[in-house]
Amino acid sequence: MDPTLNRTFLLKFLLxxxxxxxHQDIIVWENKKEMVxxxxxxxxxxxxxxxxxxxxxxxxxxxSRALRHFYGIHVKKISGKYFHYQFINMxxxxxxxxxxxxxxxxxxxMLKENQDFSPSLSSSGTSSARSTPPQPIDMDTVSxxxxxxxxxxxxxFKFQYLRTLPLENQAQIFFNSKKAFPQMF
Numbered sequence: 240m241d242p243t244l245n246r247t248f249l250l251k252f253l254l255x256x257x258x259x260x261x262h263q264d265i266i267v268w269e270n271k272k273e274m275v276x277x278x279x280x281x282x283x284x285x286x287x288x289x290x291x292x293x294x295x296x297x298x299x300x301x302x303s304r305a306l307r308h309f310y311g312i313h314v315k316k317i318s319g320k321y322f323h324y325q326f327i328n329m330x331x332x333x334x335x336x337x338x339x340x341x342x343x344x345x346x347x348x349m350l351k352e353n354q355d356f357s358p359s360l361s362s363s364g365t366s367s368a369r370s371t372p373p374q375p376i377d378m379d380t381v382s383x384x385x386x387x388x389x390x391x392x393x394x395x396f397k398f399q400y401l402r403t404l405p406l407e408n409q410a411q412i413f414f415n416s417k418k419a420f421p422q423m424f
Contacts, residue, residue: 249305250326251385251388253266253276255386257382258382264283265279265284269323272378275324276323281303281322284299285299285301285302288302306324313326315327391413394416
């Protein structure tokens with residue numbers, strides 16, 4: 240698994256829960272525009288996180304410990320409120336070049352660009368800068384992108400042999416399967 244993806248996997252998991260209406264009884268947006276959310280049922284969120292991590296015994300203490308690793312960088316605790324958090328620095332969690340809900344060819348291209356991206360210093364020793372300023376983040380696009388990314392990773396986890404194929408083929412099989420068998424997703 241790509242280590243840059245693994246670093247923010249917990250945050251993507253939380254975003255996926257927030258974008259899924261079936262989980263509104265355990266986690267909700269308090270202010271979607273400001274990216275503030277509240278965990279309503281800490282134990283249920285922890286159990287789901289444990290299942291995603293491979294059936295590990297998980298409780299909220301372990302989950303919150305993992306979440307604290309992102310404090311100040313990608314998420315912050317809302318002071319004075321229990322189980323209230325705010326996402327910050329969304330560009331680092333979701334690269335703005337990845338948009339998975341458009342046509343398949345565009346999706347495959349974006350997935351490939353995301354996989355080929357590796358943050359590094361240029362040969363001159365300075366970090367590379369973007370030539371254009373980042374675009375504002377549309378939360379609906381973020382939610383759909385998160386859901387597609389999580390589903391893509393789950394799909395690859397279920398069908399490990401697909402990892403031997405080039406990324407374009409993996410993505411094409413994923414999107415074709417999603418269209419042909421929507422009940423799988």
